[in-house]
Amino acid sequence: MDLGKGSNKSSANSPAVIGLIAVITVLLGVGGLVIAQLTPVLFPDQASAEANQIDQLFKVMLGIGGSIFLLVQGVLIYSIIRYRKRQGDNTDGPTVHGNVTLEVVWTAIPAVVVLGLVIYSYQVWVDIQEPKEDELVVHVEARRFGWTFLYEDERLTAGNGNGNENSNATRFPAPDLHVYAGQPVRLVMETEDVIHSFWVPEMRIKQDLLPGRTTEMRITPQLVDGRASDEYPLRYRVVCTELCGSGHGAMFTYVYLHEDEESYMQWVDSSVESVLNPPEDPVLNGMRIMASGVYGCQSCHALQDSREGMTLSWDAVTGPSLQGIADRASTRVSGQPAEEYLYESIYDPGAYIVPGYGNIMNQYQFVNPDAAHYLPKPDAEAITAYLCTVSDEFTPEELAENPLCDFDNLLSYSEMYTMDGMN
Amino acid sequence: MATASYPMDGVAGQVKRPALAEYFTWSIDHKIIGVQYIVTSLFFFIIAGALAMLIRWELMTPEITVMADGSQYNTLFSIHGTMMIFTWIVPFWAGLGNYLIPLMLGAKDMAFPWLNAFAFWLLPPSGFLLILGFFIGPAEAGWTSYPPLSTIYSPDGQTLWALSIHLVGLSSILGAINFIVTIKNMRPPSMGWFQMPLFAWATLATSIIVVLATPFLAGALTLLLLDRVAGTTFFDATSGGDVLLWQNIFWFYSHPAVYIMILPGFGVLSEVLAIHSRKPIFGYRMIALSSMAIAIVGFTVWAHHMFTSLQPELRIPFMITSMIIAVPTGIKIFGWLGTIWGGRIRLNSANLFSLGFLSLFVIGGISGVMLAAVPVNIHMHDTYFVVSHFHFVLYGGSVFAIYSALYHWWPKITGRMLDERLGKIHFVTTYIGFLGTFMPQHIVGMQGMPRRVAVYDPQFQDLNVLISLFSFLLGISTFFLLYNMVVSTVAGRVAGANPWRALTLEWQTTSPPPAYNFAGEPVPFEDPYGYGTDASKAYLDAMESRFGPSPGAEEERRPPSGALPEPQPAGD
Amino acid sequence: MADDNKKPTSEEQENAVTDDELKQIAGDVSPPDEYPEGQADALEEALEEASDDGELTAVEEGVTSALRATEEAQDTAPVQAFDSAVSGIQSAIESIPGAPEEPQDAHAQPHLSDTTVLFGREFPYSIYTMVFFALGALTIIEVLMAELLASVEIIKIPLLLSIATAKSALVVIFYMHLNHDSRVFAVTFLVPVGIALLSVLFLLGIPAN
């Protein structure tokens, strides 16, 4: 490339030589283009408007980089083949010390290229960063090793039965992120413990969550090329990309990309509905609370369960699996009945540590609503009631006949564990 | 004062090495210390390499299968990274510099021999502390050790980790002060700044960075240790601290540290390519000055490691500086291409690794520019794309340069040649293993696999299995080198003073050099790369008549008809 | 680990060059002060010589012509400007002196003048004592200012910072002898101060939240 520049200035060169250099230049350019066109196929879906821009920028850089790559490798391979030392040739090469013009050329051309890339990147960055109109605000809370998303909804007011009296009262929780095509989203993110980083590869956007700070990022989801209408909502992984401890790799959840507002609102409505009108049955209510992700149980525990229109599909590995927990609960600590074991495990996770796992679960406060980890007592009771029915050995009908826990007993136990500030 | 018992007479054709026991003593001879550094760092390289193999074994499945849990996996890559950086690449360059700089400058020793030994002996304890961490609850916060994970959430091994890095840091600073003083003050009067070998330039630039950047790490580690053991909260956001303070101070050091690891490699390349292509280095002054430019600009780019945590409006300035630093690097690469163009390229192991460096480093450089662009970075940050990028510059770059340096200067250090056939096998397996390991990592990174995970999306398993298989080849390839080194030390072909017919001063004495390096005052050939001139031929011939022919070079000078017998394999 | 490769015969050792002969050979070989002209020709010649058939490939011809063109372009203004800029840096570095010729003696008890001459008048105390008085006075002024201006931070802080800087400068210049010693020391001292200042300013610029 550089060499071509110089030769054009020289009138002394034969047309054939100029032609050759032109051919090489064009070959390099075309080679770069080919590399740029082929490689981005390796990117995942473009599920956000930002993805288009970022991929385009990447493609441009890859094209330029590809040309440089071909130039360097070309010269290298050519030299190795052509100038390799022949057997018996003990002469030295020509004593050529350098060339100022070439120095200028290969300082200036990269500088100009780099400058161009800076300007282009800057434009893309400004575009991505720019606040959009009518952004949907979603609050993100991260903890080791999971995510909870909180959505604003005006139907929710303080004291509407979701139990939380604090600022989250007007928000409903979800373990997954739901967005729909064309609706810009602003994520307002906080972490409870260490640094995490929010990344959806298909949306190309990443932002760290820093202790003591609130960070923000913007996504504009879009329809994905080549996806049929019935494939929606598309499901992508949200992964943590900042090392956060033993469960870092397992710290992921999903983002659901709805095709349109209607489908998204259906999900919102059903979520709000379940917050406003929780099931009477404590078992089902416990399941609803867990499914909402509000306490982050899904972050560490695995559990597959579906009943009465609700499903839990968790596959985290950092904490002990909850699959069939009711069968084991009564035998974990000798002398402790199942319901007490389960309840105590929520109240004081360190009381009994399942072998092979660390003592990393949050210490929940049952009374003080201002506590960092507040879990109202009724919720704890409901969760315990639900967990008492999570059995592999018995069918729901059998459990109805012979429950594994005594629910009345549970209420009396729960009286024993109401002191706040127990540590 | 203890010095090595070298022969002073420097009789040709003989290899007189210091006794083995000297290497285990407090010696203040720079050549002993150089070898001590090199062997110690190789030892840690093997350990850290074994950890890498374990990492790749674990990653063949998307679940945790080999390790007990995620913590154990985190420990693996934390110690792998820390060891590779602080007890392998950095001290290796210190060792090579130690061995070569006084020789290249015609000096009898480093400026401060005692300090030199002290700096080395800080290294084994620090490596020992790192390993000790395994037994008392290891460090698992990665080599970057971001708080609060590394403070309130980490076991006691993290304290040992910090102490260990503190020691290495001190060792580097003392070593670097020594290098700067030696290079500035101990050249022969006739060797001006711009007649120094380029390796000396590279070491100078590296040392300046070490002196000015490593203290940032020392300061940050002091605060981290206080946080861990004294109950302070410099980095604890819940108690008035600031997590970004660590990231900033850490990268004040650790970005320049990238150049600490690669600049000596650039120096090696400038030596090896010129000597083995039998041509002067193309554009000496630009290659020398670009090292200094990199050292300076390298101080202004640190925050590109924080593109996803830094305030958005602060990211742009660092994008600009990070991209600008590609320019001096480009100058070097084009200069090297100019050097080999039209030369007599000897495809021996030393040169193969340098040419391999050139071809791989370009890829690392290009992906580096991509990562410097903020929008691309926020997709690629902390993914396998980044893992691939820095292995391309640190393995494809630094380690290839280290290999090249070993093949090139081994005859000088031990007096015996490394076996060429094994060397070529080593090169081919390393090159293929490397490409197979790290090329596909770009792809998994782009597609969505974050780094530092033992549990990953099962869709990436196929590629990860492929990567792991190639990485095992890469692991095995190292043994060709180790075997070669052992066999050569015992029974390699005798090298002679100057098997490569090189012009720089370290070759104008016996191999290995005698105590105090030169019998009498060395006479430098003042154009260190003046190959192809009559004067250089006369100088080399004169040197040959002084030290006797270099039998190690037989292969190089074999006439076409095959009049000489095949070169004798090692051991004969 | 005995090695029994051929030892040089006495004849060979007699034939070995002496230092003087070597100095003569190595004598005038410093690298060229400029890139000599006609390097493209030299390269072409060498390439022809090296190739099997004595001919250049098309690629080589192209490169060689390009090199010729670059040699022609060396007189143009931008190239000249670049070259003189680089040469400027180069001579700046070259001007850094090497080691003292006899390091032991160079510093044998330098008799630095320590009389104080201010405005053409000689003072009865040595410069060191004068500086000490100045340091004491500045410290007293500092404390006084800190107390008097306690509430006027906008004046107090810059004022105190400049006094502290002045005190440090006095120590560095007179007590640490930067006024007599090499400028290299001054650079060695000021560069890290600059780096530290820059990093401090940067960290101050980051909003806390």
Add this chain to the structure above:
Amino acid sequence: MSQVAVEQHHHEMSAEEKARSIDNQKFAMWLFIASETVIFSTMIVAYIVFRIQEPEIVKGVHEALGLSGILLVTFNSFLLLTSSWAMVMGLREIQRGNRAGMIRWFWLVAGLGVAFLAIQYYEYVQMASKGITLYHDPSSEFAGFGMRFYAPTAFHGAHVFAGVLWCLLVMRRASKGVYDKNSVGVEIFGLYWHYVDIVWVLLFTLIYLI
């Protein structure tokens, strides 16, 4: 034509240049000082950030110290400044060949260093009694000040301590006549001592006055 303008690189050194030429040990000491500057800067910046973010706490500390506290520290600063002066006077003596004179001055240097440390210790005790602790104590009204105060000052104190030991070593060697012909060994200790003094000049102003 292009000029790789390399000046005649092995010319005779002028007298001026000889005076400015560089001694190995002195150069190494300056490089060490360069490193120290950067280490101190990390601790000082931690303090400055705190001073900017929590001016009230710092003001509270100053009030708690009171005028007597500030005067004590000022006196302590004087001790270090005086020791610097003694240091340079001692260096002058040995350069003039007066070994005994140098040792007399250096007794002053070491003594002032010890006095500085003693007063600093007394001050630490006072601080601790007011609830300014190294560890983070959320209940203290000065929460957060302690660690940012003790870290740089104690690090500096450690340097003074090392300096006192070095000073004693230099005196011992001087009494054996080591520096009679070449005083560089004394000079590099001087560089260290003055540098430690400079750091204190900055810390004093930043922490106690601003």
